[in-house]
Amino acid sequence: MISLENVLMMTCIKSPQLSAPMSRGIFSKEDALGVLALVQSKHKLGMLVLQSKIAGDDAATSKLNRTASMLLIQRGFSEVIARGMAFLATREVCGVPRCEVCHGTGERLSRRYSKMFECQACHGTGKILLTAANLAVQLSTLTGQNITNRVFHAAYYDDYMDIINELHSAETAASYAIREKLELTFEQMEVS
Numbered sequence: 001m002i003s004l005e006n007v008l009m010m011t012c013i014k015s016p017q018l019s020a021p022m023s024r025g026i027f028s029k030e031d032a033l034g035v036l037a038l039v040q041s042k043h044k045l046g047m048l049v050l051q052s053k054i055a056g057d058d059a060a061t062s063k064l065n066r067t068a069s070m071l072l073i074q075r076g077f078s079e080v081i082a083r084g085m086a087f088l089a090t091r092e093v094c095g096v097p098r099c100e101v102c103h104g105t106g107e108r109l110s111r112r113y114s115k116m117f118e119c120q121a122c123h124g125t126g127k128i129l130l131t132a133a134n135l136a137v138q139l140s141t142l143t144g145q146n147i148t149n150r151v152f153h154a155a156y157y158d159d160y161m162d163i164i165n166e167l168h169s170a171e172t173a174a175s176y177a178i179r180e181k182l183e184l185t186f187e188q189m190e191v192s
């Protein structure tokens, strides 16, 4: 049985040659495209999340940014704010970037004690912590506005989390649908 990750990688432009040998026959890129096409119509948003997150598809990431941005504009945010929030939300759902302080290692060398210590900026996780305070700073940078922690909490945080939840649910629904279609396809391949 082929994995969801494999199907997405096979159909990504970056890896056109991949195909998966099966016990009978070969699951080709065309087969993978066929499965995704069936899911695509019903799960547009979820497919974008998967393509961006798993296959690293930049076009999908841009579309996701635009879609999330539109959802936020519909909720009454200005275009500048909506774009900034959409960028942060997409980034949170599709892959959190490395901590800039420790470069992803989670540790920092203390010159004074010549010893490694847990990185304080990311609490040793190696990834940027997505606290409301951090998000407020990042949204300020993205929009060129001064958004304090308090303002972020009061005016943006709930909608930000709603968008995150919407993207996560869409992702779950799309992966479920792909797995279901894959099982069907393989049952048919094994029989024929």
Ligand SMILES: [Zn+2]
Pocket: 099, 100, 101, 102, 103, 104, 105, 106, 107, 119, 120, 121, 122, 123, 124, 125, 126, 127
């Ligand atoms: Zn760090």
